[in-house]
Amino acid sequence: xxxxxxxxxxxxxxxxxxxxxxxxxxxxxxxxxxxxxxxxxxxxxxxxxxxxxxxxxxxxxxxxxxxxxxxxxxxxxxxxxxxxxxxxxxxxxxxxxxxxxxxxxxxxxxxxxxxxxxxxxxxxxxxxxxxxxxxxxxxxxxxxxxxxxxxxxxxxxxxxxxxxxxxxxxxxxxxxxxxxxxxxxxxxxxxxxxxxxxxxxxxxxxxxxxxxxxxxxxxxxxxxxxxxxxxxxxxxxxxxxxxxxxxxxxxxxxxxxxxxxxxx
Amino acid sequence: xxxxxxxxxxxxxxxxxxxxxxxxxxxxxxxxxxxxxxxxxxxxxxxxxxxxxxxxxxxxxxxxxxxxxxxxxxxxxxxxxxxxxxxxxxxxxxxxxxxxxxxxxxxxxxxxxxxxxxxxxxxxxxxxxxxxxxxxxxxxxxxxxxxxxxxxxxxxxxxxxxxxxxxxxxxxxxxxxxxxxxxxxxxxxxxxxxxxxxxxxxxxxxxxxxxxxxxxxxxxxxxxxxxxxxxxxxxxxxxxxxxxxxxxxxxxxxxxxxxxxxxxxxxxxxxxxxxxxxxxxxxxxxxxxxxxxxxxxxxxxxxxxxxxxxxxxxxxxxxxxxxxxxxxxxxxxxxxxxxxx
Amino acid sequence: xxxxxxxxxxxxxxxxxxxxxxxxxxxxxxxxxxxxxxxxxxxxxxxxxxxxxxxxxxxxxxxxxxxxxxxxxxxxxxxxxxxxxxxxxxxxxxxxxxxxxxxxxxxxxxxxxxxxxxxxxxxxxxxxxxxxxxxxxxxxxxxxxxxxxxxxxxxxxxxxxxxxxxxxxxxxxxxxxxxxxxxxxxxxxxxxxxxxxxxxxxxxxxxxxxxxxxxxxxxxxxxxxxxxxxxxxxxxxxxxxxxxxxxxxxxxxxxxxxxxxxxxxxxxxxxxxxxxxxxxxxxxxxxxxxxxxxxxxxxxxxxxxxxxxxxxxxxxxxxxxxxxxxxxxxxxxx
Numbered sequence: 002x003x004x005x006x007x008x009x010x011x012x013x014x015x016x017x018x019x020x021x022x023x024x025x026x027x028x029x030x031x032x033x034x035x036x037x038x039x040x041x042x043x044x045x046x047x048x049x050x051x052x053x054x055x056x057x058x059x060x061x062x063x064x065x066x067x068x069x070x071x072x073x074x075x076x077x078x079x080x081x082x083x084x085x086x087x088x089x090x091x092x093x094x095x096x097x098x099x100x101x102x103x104x105x106x107x108x109x110x111x112x113x114x115x116x117x118x119x120x121x122x123x124x125x126x127x128x129x130x131x132x133x134x135x136x137x138x139x140x141x142x143x144x145x146x147x148x149x150x151x152x153x154x155x156x157x158x159x160x161x162x163x164x165x166x167x168x169x170x171x172x173x174x175x176x177x178x179x180x181x182x183x184x185x186x187x188x189x190x191x192x193x194x195x196x197x198x199x200x201x202x203x204x205x206x207x208x209x210x211x212x213x214x215x216x217x218x219x220x221x222x223x224x225x226x227x228x229x230x231x232x233x234x235x236x237x238x239x240x241x242x243x244x245x246x247x248x249x250x251x252x253x254x255x256x257x258x259x260x261x262x263x264x265x
Numbered sequence: 266x267x268x269x270x271x272x273x274x275x276x277x278x279x280x281x282x283x284x285x286x287x288x289x290x291x292x293x294x295x296x297x298x299x300x301x302x303x304x305x306x307x308x309x310x311x312x313x314x315x316x317x318x319x320x321x322x323x324x325x326x327x328x329x330x331x332x333x334x335x336x337x338x339x340x341x342x343x344x345x346x347x348x349x350x351x352x353x354x355x356x357x358x359x360x361x362x363x364x365x366x367x368x369x370x371x372x373x374x375x376x377x378x379x380x381x382x383x384x385x386x387x388x389x390x391x392x393x394x395x396x397x398x399x400x401x402x403x404x405x406x407x408x409x410x411x412x413x414x415x416x417x418x419x420x421x422x423x424x425x426x427x428x429x430x431x432x433x434x435x436x437x438x439x440x441x442x443x444x445x446x447x448x449x450x451x452x453x454x455x456x457x458x459x460x461x462x463x464x465x466x467x468x469x470x471x472x473x474x475x476x477x478x479x480x481x482x483x484x485x486x487x488x489x490x491x492x493x494x495x496x497x498x499x500x501x502x503x504x505x506x507x508x509x510x511x512x513x514x515x516x517x518x519x520x521x522x523x524x525x526x527x528x529x530x531x532x533x534x535x536x537x538x539x540x541x542x543x544x545x546x547x548x549x550x551x552x553x554x555x556x557x558x559x560x561x562x563x564x565x566x567x568x569x570x571x572x573x574x575x576x577x578x579x580x581x582x583x584x585x586x587x588x589x590x591x592x593x594x595x596x597x598x599x600x601x602x603x604x605x606x
Numbered sequence: 607x608x609x610x611x612x613x614x615x616x617x618x619x620x621x622x623x624x625x626x627x628x629x630x631x632x633x634x635x636x637x638x639x640x641x642x643x644x645x646x647x648x649x650x651x652x653x654x655x656x657x658x659x660x661x662x663x664x665x666x667x668x669x670x671x672x673x674x675x676x677x678x679x680x681x682x683x684x685x686x687x688x689x690x691x692x693x694x695x696x697x698x699x700x701x702x703x704x705x706x707x708x709x710x711x712x713x714x715x716x717x718x719x720x721x722x723x724x725x726x727x728x729x730x731x732x733x734x735x736x737x738x739x740x741x742x743x744x745x746x747x748x749x750x751x752x753x754x755x756x757x758x759x760x761x762x763x764x765x766x767x768x769x770x771x772x773x774x775x776x777x778x779x780x781x782x783x784x785x786x787x788x789x790x791x792x793x794x795x796x797x798x799x800x801x802x803x804x805x806x807x808x809x810x811x812x813x814x815x816x817x818x819x820x821x822x823x824x825x826x827x828x829x830x831x832x833x834x835x836x837x838x839x840x841x842x843x844x845x846x847x848x849x850x851x852x853x854x855x856x857x858x859x860x861x862x863x864x865x866x867x868x869x870x871x872x873x874x875x876x877x878x879x880x881x882x883x884x885x886x887x888x889x890x891x892x893x894x895x896x897x898x899x900x901x902x903x904x905x906x907x908x909x910x911x912x913x914x915x916x917x918x919x920x921x922x923x924x925x926x927x928x929x930x931x932x933x934x935x936x937x938x939x940x
Binding site: 005006007008009011044045046047048049050051068070071073074085203228229230232233235236237238239240242244245247249250262264265 | 339340342344345347349376377380381382383385386387474475477480481506507508509510511512513514519522524526529531536537538539540541542543545546551555558559563564566567
């Protein structure tokens, strides 16, 4: 059984950064080809395996931003620099980079949805993925749950960015309100000219994409990414199937015209 | 293609001869192992002799465990490396099964060998060593609706067998068996017949795209309270192929462990749960809808034919008397604007 | 004109002295509580022909036909003959003269829940077992109550008997077949003793806690739990109602086979014969055990008994119950 697609390989952890109370970003050594929006199956032998999206990557490295909410993610959190993480991938369809290049792009990310869009934003602000314009709206529950604070500081300098938290909070002087409220305030003269990416919790994606449709953005120009339980990443285990779509192989990034027809 | 006739004793000798080369699996009765006391369990197992072949009763579990075991170790690991377990028996396997189950395994082939673009190696290595000997099935059991599902016939077999009283007839499609079968039998003219009518019939939905309102239609609500999420419909189904992976470590050697994959099912709790607690299909009615659409609608969209083969095992085993065939008919009636009752 | 009757002979013949002078009631045994419709018709006919057309279903699943003139006893016994043949002789009970009615009434009707002929929870055919035990213990004059229940739910109230037989199973686990759905664990924890637990994705059974009810077998969607071949029983002993000291029967033997159960009951008859106080009009078996002590009882009834390898035995028994003397505690509320 050479080339067993279920077999993970070890990658060395080189850096661990705490993002919030429960989230952390782990950098590992890996030289792999991938596209923003794809994911890996990450595992810790004896504990288990789960799909985690790529939260950034470079030539020799790869990052995952993980919420420690379960047994596996909790165990991964207890790993130290120098230890191995086990991964396999990348899997799935990432963001349609060809369509996004040289477009007027709006990216909306809610909560941990900021992770899968982060490599995309990084490439745009670094100039490796040229776009005509970028509007970035990121929303978090509270100021404590804001992810990638360092990146956000630099993104703010380099693109038009809104950082909002759901409700006003002591010591917060920035924007507040759900991302949908901020979408509603956008002025799009030629909505056909925009490509839009929305990633976040299911309810947020539903309402945020609806706002863009109201603004006149064509459905074909809107892209979303789904997160589902998966045991294989290969289109076999059946957990992520919605209608005839397997999120692991047909997604996780999908055009809204298709995604909006999917009912779990 | 050739055909031979045998007395049961003569065929038992053929069977014994085959066992020198092949392990033979078929439906077998396990006395007293049924769900209720003093009832039997019929499931697929290696047959020690022809006498162990159970033909009078439908097996409550399908032959899918031959290619997709309920629980299979996919790796052993220690703290730094993985190894894949060898199959215990590497030999070729003859499986005696009915047309519905042959068609059922063809559905599993779609999922495990094709879907996602690469073959599942664990499935593949078990599938490769299977040889189908079709048990001719001329009369349906209770709850069968294979004719409606067009899975009552097949030519995907190497040998077809008719068991009629103390006579056995065989049709040989694969030359490799010719010598063995010809030696012990008299030339005959047997050609298998297939069930042409079931007591149960289903009308399949004909829609290309399921109307969105059907996903939340009130017809599913009755199953919220009727279904108890026991998962028997999933475990008994020859085409249910979902699984989860679980890791474990050995109590007396904590550095070493296994990753296993075990059957999962869309009716079972936890099937759609995300880490952190969100569950996509909490209600049993939603799970029934999810299963029904997969079996008779969205699988077809992806692969060109329906997943369900109409073996009726789900109806046989449901402790709550939920009939899947009735559900399909209800769905079709509802789609045509009729009553969902 | 009053009759001249030997009360003891009459009573032994399953007729009883009733309130109404010169009239009796006949008790009909139905071992295991199961009979067919034509047998019921026969019983009905006796009630119509010799009684006043009424009959009573006894607490032990027999029938009692009241208001029969004592003068008709011989005719009633003749009419009972086919019932005795079908419900007793056919099951191997030895009755020398079936035309003379029931030869004993001390051994009470062996009652049983509906058992696995109908009930999905039952671990055995309780009626069949009742009929087989009947063949061992009947006829016998010692007042003894035996009941058989198909599972530890104990619908027949085996806990109120001298011998309460609970049919159980020994669940066997097919490790490779288990998919870790936890249905058995949930069933055992919710309904039974919590003898099952998850260990990773597999189930472990605490053998000491398992009462053999079979809920795990019923719950398992993939037959990973099945019943070990053979029939196993838990034998409860010396429960009782009564005016002095009602108490629950307690487990004496567990996971024993039918042979053990039957032999222990048969041995008990000899034990009673040896120890009963004949100076009393009747001494109830449980009070004999109270006098001799559990150890004497245990040693006597296990004589010649070969316990099956799965068997477990009580080291000692404390019977929970109360003395009716404590009724002095009951006062009229102010």
